[in-house]
Structure formats: structure tokens, C-alpha cells
Amino acid sequence: MLMEIPSLRDPRLLSGWDNGEDAALWSLGDGRIAILTLDFITPIVDDPVLFGEIAAANALSDVFAMGGLPKVALNVVAFPTSCEPLEVLKGILLGGARKVQEAGACLAGGHSVQDDEPKYGLSVYGEVHEDRLWRVTGAKPGDGLVLTKPLGSGILTTAFKAGMAGEELLTGAVTWMAMLNDLPRRLPEDILTAIRAATDVTGFGFLGHCLDMVSSSDMDVEILSSKIPSMEGALEMAAMGMVPAGAYSNREHFSSRVKMGEHVKLEVQDLLYDPQTSGGLLLAVDPLREGELIKTLREIGFTKSELVGRFKEGAGSAMIL
Template sequence: MNNTGTIKLTSLSSKGGCGCKIGPADLRQVLQTLPPAANNPNLLVGLDTSDDAGVYKLSDDIAIVQTLDFFTPIVDDPYSFGQIAAANAISDVYAMGGKPITALNIVAFPIADLDKQILADILRGAGDKLKEADVTLVGGHSIDDKEPKFGLAVTGTIHPDKVRTNSGAKPGDVLILTKPIGVGILTTSIKRGLLNESEISQVTNVMSTLNKTAAETMDGYDVHASTDVTGFGLLGHASEMAKGSDVEIRIFNRQVPVMSRVKELAENGAVPGGTKNNFNYLKQDVTYHETMNQNDQWILCDAVTSGGLLAAVAKSDAEKLLAELKSKNVDAHVIGEVIDGNNGHITVEE
């Protein structure tokens, strides 16, 4: 699968593993120092929430959705890395309920040290994924950097009245997740040479799968809140939803889909630093069932790249939506519920 000869792209990252975001605690400390954004009635979603993308109203019928994401290589195959980066960046638009339309490449690459074909393959992978999403590449920017990084800025459109945020969950809602978790532990394991080719292909396929089908299917249902599961992990993003919606969320650990070998690898120490940062950040906000050990808890906090959508759906629509998602080959599962109680808190049941 590695088209880079003797070079492993993941070995060129000083961080390695999941290509994680800055941890939530550090990020919050930085953002708290910034002045509040200017009050603009057309800014429907901005910095004052923990949503996946910004939304700006252009007219009564149209708003634009804007997002940006990039990271260091998490797989060694450059084409696959490009596909994963594109799917990950586009996902924020899907999470908000929007239709992605254009993208800009963001490139950092050691052009004098690595074969230029590697960069060409990264861009080709991203380009093919953009075509699959019906997104038009309109340009980009590149710098010469000793550590490769790649991502995209994506713009989408949405009706101003149909924006999905992570702050609309209601007591009685059912939580649906559309991809399995454990990606951070698996990509850390790739860097350590612990996965075979079949296992690498499996996790690569999960990360490079667009959330397009899941998002478009949800359009016909009563979805009260939505987010995609990425660097802050399943519980990190669920916590943002609970706090933003002023509700309590209950997660059923046995119902959360976890990729194969994740627990075994976690037990053998392949837990990325980003995952542990997420767990530590959430200590005051999550109550775990007494039967869950440390590895079980870390897995629920695992720092994900290009994860699935987490949606709070009206109970009356949940069963039908789940069936339709599965009929369209979306690996969707009911993993929890929204309740009245200790608002902003998460309880994990066995």
C-alpha cells in the first residue's frame, strides 16, 4: 500500500499517530484571551459556539458554510492521505447540514527532500475525493516545510433556516453514530508497525468514506443536533452537544461501534497523547460505569480523524432513520439518548 518506497510518511511527523488537533484544554485557554467577535446579525454560527463550521447569511434563502482542516500524515500511502484529508475537511459542512461546493488546498511539503510524486499523489487523492463529493477545487496555497501537512478549506451552502448545530438536542432524543471509533489508536499503531495491510486498508476506508450519504439521508428526518466526531473524540464532541443544548447525555458503551483490535492495541499501549488529553479534559464532565477500565474509557475519548456524524434525532424518527442509513450501507448505530438531568454531563452506562 505504501507507494513512497523506503519513506514512510507517518515517520516524518513529529507528533505522529492521529494528526490530532490542539487539545481542548489548551485551545480553550487560548481562545479565552481573544476579544468577542463583532456583533453581526448575518453571522449565524461563529466563534462563540463549539460547532464544526461557521455559517454566514447572504440572503433570506442562502447562507455559506465555511470550514478549514489540515494535519500531518496518518497513513503512509500518499494517495490515501489525500483522500482522508479531503473527506475530513468536507465533513464539517455535512455536519452542519450544508452542501459543500468549493475547496482550496492547503499544502506544507519538504519539496527538496521528498519525491515530488508524493505530493502529486496526495493532491490526486484529494481531487478524486472532491469529485466524489461534487466539490470544485478552486485553488490553494503551498509552503516549503520540513514536516508534510495537508488539508483543505471548504465552502458550502445552506438555507439559513435549516442549519444543524450541536446545540439543539432535546430530552427524549436518540443518539445515532454513523462510523465506528478507535481510529486514533489504529493510526498510532500504523506508525508503530502494529497493523497488517488488511487492517490498514480497513481503517483507511473508514477515514476516507464521505459523510455525504449519512448527511443527505438525515435531511428527511427530525434531527435536532448534529456534529462530526473528530479530534476531541466521541465523548468530547458529545460533551459539546450536551453543554450547548443544556441537556444530559447517556451513552451505552456496549452499543458504541469500535473497530477491530482497538481494545487489544490500547491494552498494549498504543493510545495517542491526544486521546489521553481528551480524557483528562473531560474528567469532571463524564461519569463512567464502575465496570469500565481505563482502556474502555480512553477508547470513548479516542482522538478521531474523519469520523462519523453524531446526531440527536427525535425518538419518533430514530428507528426509521437508522434503517434507511443501514440500507444505504452507512454503518450507523444507536449509541445513547438525551435526557433531563445533570445538564452538560455525560453518563456512560455499560
Template structure:
């Protein structure tokens, strides 16, 4: 809880973090028909549901732009700000880019929660942006029944060094740069008030080094693992690229306590919707519990990279497109 007030922010929201995303299949139905911009300078748009939009300025520079915000995933206001900022910045890193400027996006129930707590949220966001050498240049706020915070972020990338979700090729390793499990741990935190420092540490960690390492290793395809879970984001990448993925479930890393939280039933509705969406394209010989962990709705997760990233575990490999987009063994 926020130390100075005793207020638990998660109790003022119907859900938390990226688990509040509109379900992937429903979202795709909503935006269908909005894709297909004819501009040759729009390098990445809505077509494949990538992490950010990318527009080429010249042969050496493209602009990466994104926005991300959500309801509290933890009770502490400062940590909420840090997590939301790291999550928003991650979309730029997932494209291989470097964030340069951000603006805050705020919804706050000003008649319910002290504005001093909002100040702590913004301070957390500013501290993480400073770690990323990203300028925070203001923002926009509204009076809202639920607290919400995030950022719109602009970055830059070389057009020839983009990481995108439609560029996976068969016969390559798949790396994951952060462990899974923040979804079930956050759900336990919201339900019980228990705190999990390992989950906070993971969520506030920037994906900057992972992105740089992926680009240096000549990777071309990547995405970050957030609200649609590893299976959901991997499926989007395999579908966009026309290849399949074979995942070794035993190689996937998890945060301490994640399996206990799953065993005790702290699975979000978003996680179950993720698995339901992917299941028709999935071949699996592991348990339902294992699949739920792989579909766990993450907040500020790591990068899923097609290629080897030094220091990151390899959790599978790509293959020519088969009957299933994803196989889990």
C-alpha cells in the same frame, strides 16, 4: 507505504491526523475573548466551538465555511490525500450543508520528500472532492519541515435546516454514523507499519448521506467526531445545549482490531488528553480502557446526531441537565 517510493509518510511527522489538534481546553483558552460577533447574519461563529462558520446571505441561503489540515495519518500518499479531503468536507456535512468549492492547503518538506508524492496527495484529495461534487479551485502551499495537507471548504445550507452543536434537546436518541477506533489503529500503523484497510475505508467515506438523512429526519443538532474523540465532541455539544447525555457503551460500534490495538498500548497522547479534559464532567461505570476508546482521537469520523438516523446505531439518549454532562454505562 507509498508504493512507488517505499517512503513511510507517517515517519516524517511528530503525530498524525486529527490527534495533532491543540488540546480542547487549551484551544478554548486561546480563542476566549474572540467570540461574540454582533452581526445578526453570523448564524454560527466561535461561541460554542461548532464545526464551521455559517453566515446568512438571505432567507433561503447561508454560506458554510471551514478549514482543516493535518500531518500524515497513513503512509500512502494517495490515501493521505483522500482522508484529509474527506475530513475537511465533513465539517460542512456536520452543519447539514453541501460543499461547493474547496482550495488545497499544503505544507511540504520539498528538500526531504519527493514532490511526486505531493502530486499523489493532491490527486487523492481531488478524487474525493469529485465524489462530493465539490470543485477544487486551487490552493496555497508552503515549504514546511513536516508534510501537511487539507482543504478550506465553502458550502451552502438553508438557514432553517442547520445542524448545530447547541441545539440538542432532552429526551432524544443519539446516533453515531461511523464506528470508532481509527485513532488506535492509525497509531499502530505509525508505530509498526501494519496496514488497516478497514480504517482507511472508514476515513475516506463521505458523511454526505448521513447528513442528508439527519436533515430529512428533522434533526437539529449534530457534530462530527474527530480529534477530540466521541466524549470530547459530545461534551461540547451537551455543554452548548445545556443538556446531558447517557451513553450505552455496549451499543457503540468499533472497527475490527481497535480493541486489540488498545490492549497492545497504541493509545495517542491526544486521546489521553481528551479523556482528562472530559473526566470532571463524566460519570462512568465502565473500565478505563472503555473510556479511552470513547475518547479515541478520530480522523474523518462519523456524525454524532441528536435524533435517529436510518441505518445508524443509537448509542444513547439525551436528558435534562444533571450533575454530569455525560454518563457512560
């Protein structure tokens, strides 16, 4: 459907909505590339500050997922001023500002509208040198697939809203969602150059974004279900049926390209399709450096990082072993 919308073409536009990338790319010349993205969400937690932090981390992730550094961000706000106190809005903006500052970027205003439901996010401008750019595609056969954060935020927030999960489980999920995916700022140069492709795990779930990574190449990705990290309580809640509607939509949309092993339990399958908010990064890495990458990730706070699969020659499928 989006392909029918007219768009002016320009040779400086390296990637837009027709390329499956996490953000638009614009050539600035001399090897510099601008990264432009916009993302906003509805509240998934009641605390305004935490909601602001999660929404901002979610938006900033698109820049980090392309190997770039965010430079400037603008607030995108919808808020029901007629029925919610402005202190709530202040909390949301404060949480967002904290994450923008933590990311090393400047917050330079934004735009707000009156709406019946709060919505918040960011428009972000970042930059990356062409030698450090990560695209969604670019993995080679034999590359390892590394996941930096555990899965399960959609399941846990669904369970919490249904009164089935306690504050402790939600707090764990919030901690992961508010964590910045700022690997381009924190990984050593020699490890950064070993990463050949990347994307972040968001609404299409783990499997949807894995399939993006093999969408334009003659490759498959093999996933080891036993290695998939999950948030505390997520598998238990999935086994109880606390699965968001988005997970069923993802299954319906992507299952034709997924070869699911018969031994894979239903709750694990639900986890793989679970839509994430501010999920981790999927990284295709040189197999000679994957152990070093995982060790470093765990040292800088991504303690659940795992080698979860491997790329191989194929036809654009995901095989769950």
C-alpha cells in the same frame, strides 16, 4: 484564550469560533446560509493518495455536519520539496481532488508553502438553507444519539506506527476515514428533518464531541457502552496499551464532566476518548424516527451505525452506562 482575540462583530455572522460549532456561518439573506471551514492534518498513512483522500474527507465533514452541501474547496498545502519528490505531492493532491469531486464540489486552486513536514487539507465553502441547518446543540430530552462510523482510528494508527497492527487492520481504518459524511446529499428529506442536532467526531474524541452537544442546554447524554461500534482490532490494541497521547489529553480535559460506570473496561474508556481523524457524525434524532434512520444509514454504506445513547434533562454531563 481565543476569547481574548479581538474580532469584528457583524449581525450576518451567525456562528464563529466562540459558539463551538463545526464551521462559521454567514447569513446570505433569503434563508440562505454560507458555511465556511478550514482543516488540514499531518500524514497518518504513508500512501500519498490515501492521505489526500482522508484529509479532504476530514475537511469536507464540517460542512456535512451542519446539514450543508460543499460548493467550492481550496487546497491548503505544506510540503518539503527539498527532500520529497513532487510525485508524492501530486498523489496527495489527486486524492484530495477525488474526494472533492465525490462530494459534488469544485476544486479551485489553493496555496502552498515549503515546510519540513507534509500537511494537507482544504478550505471549504458550502451552503445550507436555514430550515435544514444542523447545529451542535439543539437536541431535546428523549432524542436518540446515533453514531455513524465506528471508533478507533487513533488507536489503530498508533498501533500500526509501533509495528503492533498489520496492514489489514490499517486498511479497515483507512476505509472508514476516507468515507464522506455526506448525509445531507443521501438521506431522504423526511429523515433529514428528524435530525435535530449534529457534529462530527474528530480530535476531541467521542466523549468530547458528545459534551459539545449538551454544552449550552440543561441536558445530559446517557451512553450505552455496549452499543459503541469499534473498528476491527481497536479494542484489542487499546488493551495492549496502543493508545495515542491525544486520548490521555482528552481524558484529562473532559473527565470532570463524565460519569463513568464502574463496569466499563479501560479499553472501552480509551476508545471513547480516542481522537479520531475523519470520524463519523453524531446525530440527535427524533425518537420516532431513529430506527428508520439507522436502517437507512446502514443501507447507504454506514454499516456500523448504532443508536448509542439518549439525551435527558441534566446539567451538561455524559453518563456512561
